[in-house]
Amino acid sequence: MVQINLALQGGGAHGAFTWGVLDRLLEEPEVEFASISGTSAGALNGAALKSGLIAGGAQAARDNLDWLWDQIGALDDMALPGWMMPWLPAPSFVSKMVEYSPGYIMGDAMSRMMSPYAWGPLYSNPLEKIVDQFDFGRICAQSGPEFFVCATQVRDGKIRVFEGDEITTQAILASACLPTLFQAVEIYSPKTGRDEAYWDGGYTGNPALFPFFRPELPDDVLVVNINPLHREKLPVSPPEIQNRINEISFNSSLLRELRAIHFVQRLLEDGSIQPGSMKNVRIHMIADDDLMNELSVATKTLAVPTVLHQLKQAGRVAASRFLETHKADLGQRQSTDLQGMFG
Numbered sequence: 001m002v003q004i005n006l007a008l009q010g011g012g013a014h015g016a017f018t019w020g021v022l023d024r025l026l027e028e029p030e031v032e033f034a035s036i037s038g039t040s041a042g043a044l045n046g047a048a049l050k051s052g053l054i055a056g057g058a059q060a061a062r063d064n065l066d067w068l069w070d071q072i073g074a075l076d077d078m079a080l081p082g083w084m085m086p087w088l089p090a091p092s093f094v095s096k097m098v099e100y101s102p103g104y105i106m107g108d109a110m111s112r113m114m115s116p117y118a119w120g121p122l123y124s125n126p127l128e129k130i131v132d133q134f135d136f137g138r139i140c141a142q143s144g145p146e147f148f149v150c151a152t153q154v155r156d157g158k159i160r161v162f163e164g165d166e167i168t169t170q171a172i173l174a175s176a177c178l179p180t181l182f183q184a185v186e187i188y189s190p191k192t193g194r195d196e197a198y199w200d201g202g203y204t205g206n207p208a209l210f211p212f213f214r215p216e217l218p219d220d221v222l223v224v225n226i227n228p229l230h231r232e233k234l235p236v237s238p239p240e241i242q243n244r245i246n247e248i249s250f251n252s253s254l255l256r257e258l259r260a261i262h263f264v265q266r267l268l269e270d271g272s273i274q275p276g277s278m279k280n281v282r283i284h285m286i287a288d289d290d291l292m293n294e295l296s297v298a299t300k301t302l303a304v305p306t307v308l309h310q311l312k313q314a315g316r317v318a319a320s321r322f323l324e325t326h327k328a329d330l331g332q333r334q335s336t337d338l339q340g341m342f343g
Contacts, residue, residue, distance in 0.1 A: 001030055001031075001032055002030060002031055002032070002218075002220070002330045002331040003032045003033070003034040003218040003220070003331075004031060004032070004033060004034065004218060004220040004221070004222050004284075004330060004331075005033075005034055005035045005036070005037070005212040005217055005218060005220065005221045005222070006022075006033050006035070006036045006037070006038075006046070006049075006145075006222055006224070007037050007038075007042075007207050007209055007212075007221055007222065007223040007224065007254075008036065008037065008038040008039070008041075008042030008043075008045050008046050008207055008224050009039065009040075009041075009042050009202075009206050009207060009223070009224060009225055009226050009227060009250075009254070010038075010039040010040025010041050010042050010043070010175070010176065010200065010201065010202045010206055010207070010226075010250065011040070011041055011202075011226040011227050011250065011300055012040070012041060012178075012297075012299075012300030012301055013041070013072065013073070013299060013300055013301070013302065013303040013304070013307070013308060013311075014041070014226045014227075014292065014295065014299065014300050014311060015040070015041025015042065015044065015045055015226060016069055016072075016073070016307075016308040016309075016311035016312050016315070017224075017226050017288065017291075017292075017311040017312070017314055017315040017318075018041065018042060018045050018224045018226060018315060019045060019065050019068075019069050019311070019312050019315060020311065020312035020313060020314060020315020020316040020317075020318075020319065021224050021286050021315040021316070021318060021319040022045060022049055022061075022062075022065060022224075022315075022319075023062055023065060023066075023312065023315070023316055023319075024315070024316040024319035024320055024323070025319055025323075026058040026059075026061055026062050027058070028323065028327075029058075030327075031327075031330065033049070033053070033145040034145055034146070034217055034218050035145050035146035035147070035148070035211070035212060035217050036049060036050060036145050036146070036147050036148065037147075037148040037150065037161075037205075037207040037208050037209065037211055037212065038147075038148070038149060038150070038175070038207050039149075039150040039151075039175055039200070039201035039202050039205060039206045039207040039208070040175050040176040040200055040201060040202055040206075041176065041226075042206075042207050042224070043149045043150070043172050043175040043176065043201070043207075044068060044127075044130075044131070044172065044176065045065065045068070046147055046149070047131075047134050047139050047147070047149075047167075047172060048061070048064045048065045048067070048068040048134070049061050049064070049065060049145075050138065050139055050141075050144055050145055050147050051064055051134060051135050051138040051139050052064030052065065053144050053145065054138040054141050054143060054144045055135070055138060068130070069308055069312070071130045071133075072130065072303050072308070073303040073304070073305045073308040073309075116179075116180070116181060116182055116183045117183055123183060125173055125182050125183075127172075127173060127176060128169065128173060131169045131172050131173060132169050134169070134172075136167065136168060136169075139167055140164055140165050140167055142164075146163065146211075146217070147163065147167065148161050148162070148163050148207075148208060148211045149161070149162040149163070149167050149171050149172060149175050149201070150162075150175055150201030150204070150205040150206070150207050150208045151171065151174040151175045151177070151185075151198040151199070151200070151201040152198060152199045152200060152201055152202075152203045152204045152205075153189070153196050153197070153198055154184055154196070154197040154198060154199055155196060155197065157203075157204070158204065159201065159204035159205045159208060159253075160189070160196075160198065161205070161208055161211055162175075163211070168187075170185050170186075170187050171187060173185050174187060174198035174199070174201075175198075175200065175201045176200060177198060177199050177200050178199075178200050178301075179199045179200070181301070184197035184198060184199055185197070185198050186198070202249070202250040202253075203249065203250075203253070204253055205253050205254075205257075206227070206250045206251065206253050206254050207254075208253075208257070209221060209223075209254070209257040209258075209261070209281075210257065212281065213279045213281070215279070218331070219279065219280060219281055219282050220281075220282045220284060220330055220331060221281055221282065221283055221284065222284045222285070222286065222330075223254070223283065223284070223285045223286070223336075224285075224286050224287070224315075225254075225285055225286070225287040226287070226292060227246075227247045227250050227251050227292070228247060228287075228289040228292040228293050229251060229255075229287075229289065230289060231244060231247070231293055232293075233293075239296060239297070239298070240296070242297060243296045243297040246297055246300075258283065258338060258341065258342070259342050261281050261283060261338065262338040262339070262341070262342050264278050264279075264280070264281075265280065265281075265334075265338065268280055282333065282334040282335075283334055283335075283336040283338060284322070284326060284329070284330070284334070284335045284336055285335075285336045286315075286318050286319055286322045287318065288314050288315075288317075288318045291311075291314050295307075
């Protein structure tokens with residue numbers, strides 16, 4: 001049995017890729033999750049994962065994740081048999097269709113010109129009715145993996161990590177609160193002694209890795225990355241430019257933490273600091289940058305059922321590929337080349 005920490009990125013409806021990754025990892029009885037850090041869609045996935053594990057183990061967690069994404073994308077209405085999957089439009093094709101559709105263009109323009117506060121009493125957060133159905137007794141339980149939810153405090157721009165009984169419907173909504181779409185979520189802060197407004201955690205921790213530095217947690221961190229770190233093609237159209245700005249913004253905090261981890265690894269390797277004085281974290285990563293390069297912000301903000309279903313399958317494939325190549329590395333050595341990334 002090997003224990004790992006899960007770092008689940010946010011990225012809107014592209015979080016269905018993480019659904020597939022988790023679905024595949026839960027089939028591995030030798031892999032156990034010691035803790036979970038999640039932001040936005042990663043927080044939703046993490047909540048469904050922990051609640052299911054507490055309720056009935058791996059199969060209950062898989063069922064709970066299926067329920068979550070059924071709610072988000074109405075996948076029950078599709079009832080697609082497996083043989084139909086090759087005949088579905090490619091996610092990239094659907095992404096372009098949505099991105100250049102008049103309805104999406106109009107909605108995107110409105111979100112830049114109209115504040116979510118302009119809706120007054122008509123405003124509602126569509127995720128709230130889903131998150132309210134979570135079993136927070138299980139999500140906040142001391143048993144099972146530790147769970148951390150990341151959000152950004154609007155007033156000072158700092159990260160807040162919710163854990164234990166602090167995790168509520170409002171905390172998860174705060175973690176997924178894109179300010180152009182949703183009103184800030186207000187939650188009491190014991191540090192300031194007042195209600196504070198929060199936006200999406202992706203701006204400051206996507207997700208936060210520092211909660212994993214606690215000595216009682218294992219050294220291995222598996223990052224499920226759904227925002228491409230690299231795009232070869234220069235973005236030139238307005239949607240492409242906006243999409244890349246979004247990706248860079250939501251990767252910046254993760255890259256800063258990975259650089260800090262790499263710095264500590266170098267200090268330990270050359271003897272500048274004594275072993276045991278700082279945690280020697282081992283980083284692993286599951287991603288499909290080729291697929292994500294074909295998609296856009298359109299399929300992040302609109303949960304297209306066919307795309308969600310295909311993202312799940314892509315996540316399962318990526319997780320299987322990782323396990324085939326790097327399962328033996330877990331608990332032993334790092335599989336992500338941080339030297340190549342930052343050297």
